Amino acid sequence: MAWNDYRSSPPPGTALGHKDDLVDGSARSVLIDSGKGGFPVLLVASKGLIRAFVNSCPHQDLPLDYRSSDIISADGSMVLCSNHQAGFRINDGIGVLDLGHDCALDVIPITIDADGTIRISVAG
Numbered sequence: 001m002a003w004n005d006y007r008s009s010p011p012p013g014t015a016l017g018h019k020d021d022l023v024d025g026s027a028r029s030v031l032i033d034s035g036k037g038g039f040p041v042l043l044v045a046s047k048g049l050i051r052a053f054v055n056s057c058p059h060q061d062l063p064l065d066y067r068s069s070d071i072i073s074a075d076g077s078m079v080l081c082s083n084h085q086a087g088f089r090i091n092d093g094i095g096v097l098d099l100g101h102d103c104a105l106d107v108i109p110i111t112i113d114a115d116g117t118i119r120i121s122v123a124g
């Protein structure tokens with residue numbers, strides 16, 4: 001499913017947060033009020049990368065950080081779902097560990113403004 005197939009997905013250009021609020025090696029969940037309901041977003045910062053995913057694990061559609069916010073792998077390469085430890089590459093959301101195999105996170109394409117605001121990419 002693509003990020004913009006969700007009923008509550010906000011329009012391109014919507015601000016999701018600010019890069020200065022992210023600590024490298026961590027994830028932060030935010031709920032965006034799109035006017036069509038709350039849209040759950042997981043912002044991830046690791047090894048200088050910033051990524052955004054729909055905060056819903058494809059295994060059981062639970063928030064990835066439902067049981068813990070400590071969901072970045074020790075080597076900084078994966079999001080590890082806090083529910084049953086499915087692993088997804090931070091770079092592209094592809095499932096690479098345990099229950100994550102054969103599925104993927106829904107990547108939200110982002111751009112970062114000069115002032116550090118993270119937005120859904122207009123081009124995406």
Ligand code: FES
Pocket residue numbers: 057058059060061062064081082083084085086099
């Ligand atoms: S809900 Fe994520 S691994 Fe089960």
